[in-house]
Amino acid sequence: MQLEHIRMERDGDVAVITLDNPGRRNALSRPMQEGLGRLLQQVRETPDIRAVLLTAAGDAFCAGADLAGNAIPPGDEHLTRGQSTRKVMEQLSNPLITGLRELPVPVVCALPGVAAGAGVGIALAADVVIAARSAYFYLPFIPKLGIVPDLGTTWFLEKLLGRGRATALTLLGSRLGAEQAQAWGLVWSCVEGEKLREEAMAVARQLARLPSHAALETRRAYDAAGRNDLAAQLQYEADRQAELIDRPDFEEGVRAFLEKREPDFARLGKRGT
Incomplete structure (x- = not known):
């Protein structure tokens, strides 16, 4: 399977999926999204995988959509940029969120650093989120771009934080640090960066021992x-x-x-x- 900017390895019955384009802070490019979709399908088709650890290379989890590579795809030149974006979201991006939520195994997300923009939705689609103390959430949608949070971010934040905090975080565009995110219930725990992989893997292995359903x-x-x-x-x-x-x-x-x-x-x- 040819993949670009994403990879998967096995650690026993845990599949470790890594966003792997640290030079671009793991911006969510189309090839990365396509690769993640294919890897989620591989997990579904592999019965001896009992948990997934989703993480990223480098010091960022995901800087959001790859705006520099957000050109209208060939064949869609008749569409506006907004119409093209909706098509990509419906066909590629949104299925990643539903795919994570419908995965038949528990998903742990380990945040080594910032989860921004669309990366917030990817992270919060996991069952358990563990963050390095230096990590933070950032929603630039409204204050920087004039668009709404996407990839399920509005749904997750409203349920996890409540309407008031979700609204303020969206409008203000303030950084929400890992320790505050833990206090607000957005992440399960925050740990020292050098211990992130070890702690997240320990949780993934614990979840792998659960009943199959x-x-x-x-x-x-x-x-x-x-x-x-x-x-x-x-x-x-x-x-x-x-x-x-x-x-x-x-x-x-x-x-x-x-x-x-x-x-x-x-x-x-x-x-x-």
């Missing part, structure tokens, strides 16, 4: 909670328990509890969907 069930449960009233969510939980308790994972969990050991879900075989 853990990531999807957890995301879907909280998505349902966001749209349901209490009665509907109680029914949702009861319905899911009716199915999940009859699966081998629950049996293994109960057996491990009675035998005073850690459950071994990986031995149960095929990853759930």
Whole structure:
């Protein structure tokens, strides 16, 4: 598989995907987006991958869209720049966010530095975000470009920060440092930069030991909670328990509890969907 500015390697049952164009601060170019889409598909098709660690080379996670390379693609010359951008987002960029959220394994994002613009949406699409203390989030959309945050950023920030903080952060364009982001609940933890990879990998390995359906069930449960009233969510939980308790994972969990050991879900075989 020929990839440009992105790569994937295996560390046991964890797939490590690295944005790899540090000279451009890992700006989200079209080839990088295409490569990420192909790697996410490879993860979906590889049953022995049980977690993903998404990170970046250099001292930045992603500086946002590659504005210098944002020319209208051949064949779309009849479109305005805005129309062309919408087409690219619908066909390429937005599927990366839904692809990350629908991935059948947990995703840890390790931020070595700034996540700006579209890079914010990429980072927040992960299940767990761990940041170097020097990292920060930056939204230049409104104050610098006069456009709205994209790649799911408005959706993630409203849910994670609340309307007030999300609005202020968007309008002011202020940098949100890693420690403040942790205090506000945007990231799980922040660590010293030299320990970022080690700490993030430890979390990814822990998540890789979860039941095969853990990531999807957890995301879907909280998505349902966001749209349901209490009665509907109680029914949702009861319905899911009716199915999940009859699966081998629950049996293994109960057996491990009675035998005073850690459950071994990986031995149960095929990853759930």
